[in-house]
Structure formats: structure tokens, C-alpha cells
Amino acid sequence: MTESNENSGKSDRLEVLKTYKMYIDGKFPRTESARYYQPVVDGTSLGNVCLASRKDVRNSVVAARSAQSAWARRTAYNRAQILYRIAEMLEGRSQQFLDELLRQGVEAESAETQIAKSIDRLIYYAGWCDKYQQVFSSVNPVASSHFNFSTLEPVGVVFVVASRDCPLLGLISLIAPVIASGNTCVVLASENSPLSAITFAEVLATSDVPGGVVNILTGRVEELSEHFSRHLDVNAIACDGLGAELDTMIKEFASETIKRVKIYNQDWSAEAAANPYLIQDFCEVKTTWHPIEQITESGASY
Amino acid sequence: MNQPQIARVFNSPVIDQVGVVERAKRFTTRSIKSEAKMQGLEMVLSMIDLTTLEGMDTEGKVKQLCYKAQHLHDSIDGLPTVAAICVYPNFVGLAKRCLAGSGINVASVATAFPSGNSSLEIKLADVSMAVSEGADEIDMVISRGRFHRGEYNFVFDEIAAVKAACGEARLKTILETGELGSLDKVRLASDIAIAAGADFIKTSTGKIQPAATMPVTLVMLEAIRDHFQKTGLMVGMKPAGGISKSKLALHYLIMVKETLGDAWLDPKWFRFGASSLANDVLMQIAKQRTGAYQAANYFAID
Secondary structure, three states: OHHHHHHHHHHHOOOOOOOEOOEEOOEOOOOOOOOEEOOEEOOEEOOOEEOOOHHHHHHHHHHHHHHHHHHHHOOHHHHHHHHHHHHHHHHHOHHHHHHHHHHOOOOHHHHHHHHHHHHHHHHHHHHHOOOHHHHHOEEEOOOOOEEEEEEEEEOOEEEEEOOOOOOOHHHHHHHHHHHHOOOEEEEEOOOOOOHHHHHHHHHHHOOOOOOOOEEEEOOOHHHHHHHHHHOOOOOEEEEEOOOHHHHHHHHHHHHOOOOEEEEEOOOOOOHHHOOOHHHHHOEEEEEEEEEOOEOOOOOOEO | OOHHHHHHHHOOOOOOHHHHHHHHHHHHHOOOOHHHHHHHHHHHHHOEEEEOOOOOOOHHHHHHHHHHHHOOOOOOOOOOOOOEEEEOHHHHHHHHHHOOOOOOEEEEEOOOOOOOOOOHHHHHHHHHHHHHHOOOEEEEEOOHHHHHOOOHHHHHHHHHHHHHHHOOOEEEEEOOHHHOOOHHHHHHHHHHHHHOOOOEEEOOOOOOOOOOOHHHHHHHHHHHHHHHHHHOOOOEEEOEOOOOOHHHHHHHHHHHHHHOOHHHOOOOOEOEEEOOHHHHHHHHHHHHHHOOOOOHHHOOOO
């Protein structure tokens, strides 16, 4: 009796397969092009994944742009709370991420470290949200009656091409510093390991991150690189491990609009891979000359 | 109370709401690409009534708008100018001076815009002021309150009186469809306005949501078509409010072409009342010419 029940439990139950869709403007649409591809790991297909088109890039940049000013206007403290919240949600889903990393061909031990470090990295940048400004800003000595100070401002919309080989940690190691300062981003997930990026989008969707702040596409960087690097409304690009040829092409296209391109070819699991300079990489320095009166004999003012 | 008789006088048909919505949706499925798209976009530009109707309008704002109307985007050669600019009566004289020799018309809202709640004397004085300052076109509002009370004769007489006060100026009659309640009422109001001598019928003031929608515009276009088939006289159409994307504007052009024919694809007979539409169209044109997606901050504020 028990045995037959167990058997029928196994054979009758049809497994429900998950459709991995993209994440644009806080929603999970399919690509407008209706195309898909099948990433293959060790001869097994990971499933049908959206193959993003240039119009998906366009739509997600529109979403990122319209979310940007409101995201930057939030207090640094609030952005920190939200980054911390992402980490909390990620922690709760770690088993799912583990399963997917294994499916994507990551070794069990390495997968566990990657997940733990991803959570820690979010906490790390959550901590920096309301502190990087004090470290990188300055009051500058000038030879006139001005109070002169420099502060960092987010560049705006950043296009992130995530690491091919480090599908979860590499992704989070770039998204977190980019959004910490008030940028919004469009992320192209690893072509061969897109599952953890989409599941991370589900984490984002349930952790108080406003729609449009992070948008995640799946597809081929070779097809999309011209479109995002020439896009006038993309203010900076972060690339990871694309190879010299693609890097050069992206830089050339980006030069049309004097767009900042940052190339990272690093081991994201290293301790040094988390640092506040990544926040600074996607900020611009704004210097203010504020007229003042000389009010004391010693020259002290303001 | 006397609605049935009057409705019969104007012989307005009953509108099949579901059918109209379905029909309007089908106009959005046409594929307009490359050269046809460019021609369509330039046609949209030439049909725009660039509008500023805010309580906070200043002379500076109107001058800026007039400059924008003549120099939509100087780095693109061969662009048309917009059809007209649309302002409050007290700015007509200024706009007329700014646009002297440009061929761009000055349209003025009048008749106690946007509510239309005032006496006929005051409304006519409003129109006379705009006309004497040199307005080429007058955008009047109908008395929606009277219309809802069934006083269709009053509405008719008012439009006729304003038409007489317009002299040479062309009269656009705003039905404010968002306050009419049903497509049957929209059709009846269209028929009344056309019978009373309106040169154009216009959907909305832009102050009430919903403003122009495709189904509402389709009902009005059909009123124009039926009038043309009966009398051989053309009446213009102006959807206003809520059309801010070039793709939507192209859908409207398709609807005009397929409902009324090519003769109406002319700024003399079809207009868009819009402010942000122009920049979106310019961005599309620049995208087609350069191949790169555009950003709003490269275009003049309007």
C-alpha cells in the first residue's frame, strides 16, 4: 500500500517547468522579438531563455532612465536599507540559487561560497551607501572668497555586462556598487548561465527595489553591444571578461558620446573585489563655488 | 428630456462601443518601416499644434515655444516646422510677433477655456480679443453642463455665435470627450459642432483625463466622414492630450487615412494637440538618421 502510493506519487506528478523571463521596469516580460535560445551545460539544455533584441535594450533603458531621478533622490540611508533587504531575501532563497548554480555547471563547494559571498557583498555595499560620500567628497582650498566643495553624483543610467564565468557573484558585485550611489542599470546576464540572474531579478522584485532601478536582460552581447554602447541615454558601461576585441569595439562606440567604460577582469571572490572605488567609478564629481564673506581676521569664513 | 427629438434632428447613429474599440485596435497592427516611417514622422511634425496652456505661462515661455516651433532640431536638415502654436489669448500678440514670416499659425484657446463656464458675452469677448490680436485659429470649448442637461440647441447656438465672431480665423471646437461619458454622446456632440459650422472638431482640452483616445477619435472621424459623404464638405480633426509617443501618432495617421482618406493627411485638416510629442518624433528621426538611440537631454525643452 505504502509502496504503491510512493510510486504513484513519483510517476503521476507532472513537473512544472519554470519559464525564465527578463526583468524590465519591475515586470517580467518576454522579449519583444519572441526569440529564445537554449544554453547548454554538459550536453543538457537549461531551458528556453529569452534572446533579447535591440528593442529590449531600448525599452529597458527607457525604464532605467525614468526610474533614475527618484532613486537618486531617496536618502542614502534608505538605499542602504533596500540593499540590505535584497541580501535578506537572497539569504532566504539560497537553496534555489544553489540548485541553479549546480545546473549551470558550478561545483558544489564553489557554488556555496559564491552564494555566501553574494549575500555578504550586498551587505557590504549597503553599509557604504551613506558613507562613500564622506570619504570621496572634499572641501577644496581656493584663493578667493568662495566656499569650494566637491561631492559625488551618480552618472545616471549604467549598462552592465555581467561576468560570463561568475554568474551570481559577478553580477551582484557590479549591480550593488552601481545602484548604491543612485544610478539605475540595465544588466545583460551571462549568456551561458542566465538562470541565477533571472532568479536574482525575482529577489529584486520582492525587496523594495523600485521598478526600473535594475533591469535584467538575457541574450548575446555580440548582438547588443553596438546598440547599448552607442545609446545616447546610457551614461556609463561596465564590462566584465568580454575579451579585448569586444572591449575595444564597445569603447569605440562609446567614444561617440564620451561615455565612460569600465572594464573589470577580476576574480570577484577575492576580498579586494569589494571596495568603495567601484561606487566612485560610476559617479561624477560636482564642484560648487559658493560665494562667502571673509568674516574674521584670521581668514576663517562661512 | 428632449434628447430623443434633438438626437433625431442631428440624425446621430448609435455607436457600437465594442465594435469601435475593436476597430481602433486594428489600426495599431500596421507595420510602418524605414522610408514610410520617416515620411510619417515628418508628417506628424508638420501637424503638431505645439501647446502651452498653463496658469504659470510667461512671456519667456511663449517666446521659447515660438523659437522651438521654428527650430525643431537644427542639427537635422530638412525638417518641417510645426503647424501652429497654441496659447492663451493674452499671449497671441506676442506669439504673432515672434512667428512673423515663419508661416506658422497662432492658435488661441478662448470661450472661458477650459471649463467654458461663463456668459456668451464674455466668451465672445474672449474670442474677439484673440482674433483682434491676430489669432489664425480659435479653439473653443462647448458647454458640457448644458449638453448633459439636453440643451443641445444652446450648445449649437453658442458654437454658431463663436464661429461668427471668429471672422477669418478657423474654429476648432473642443468637445472635451472625457466629460461626455459615452461614445454616443461624443458622436452627437460631433454632429452638433459640425452642423454649427466648426472647421475642426477636437477631442480635449488636455486638462481632463482621459484625453484623446483612439476609439473616441475614430467616432469623431466617422462623424466627419458621414458629413463629407452627405454634403461634400470637409471638416478637420484634432486629437489633443495624451499623445506623446511617435508610434501612437503614426497609429492615428493610419486611422485617419483608412477612415477619411489621403485628403485629410494634411496640416490643414488634421492636427495633433501636444507638447511632448514633438521631441519624441525628433528622437525617432534622429535614431533613423544616425542609427543610435537618442536621449531626451539632447533636445530642446518645449
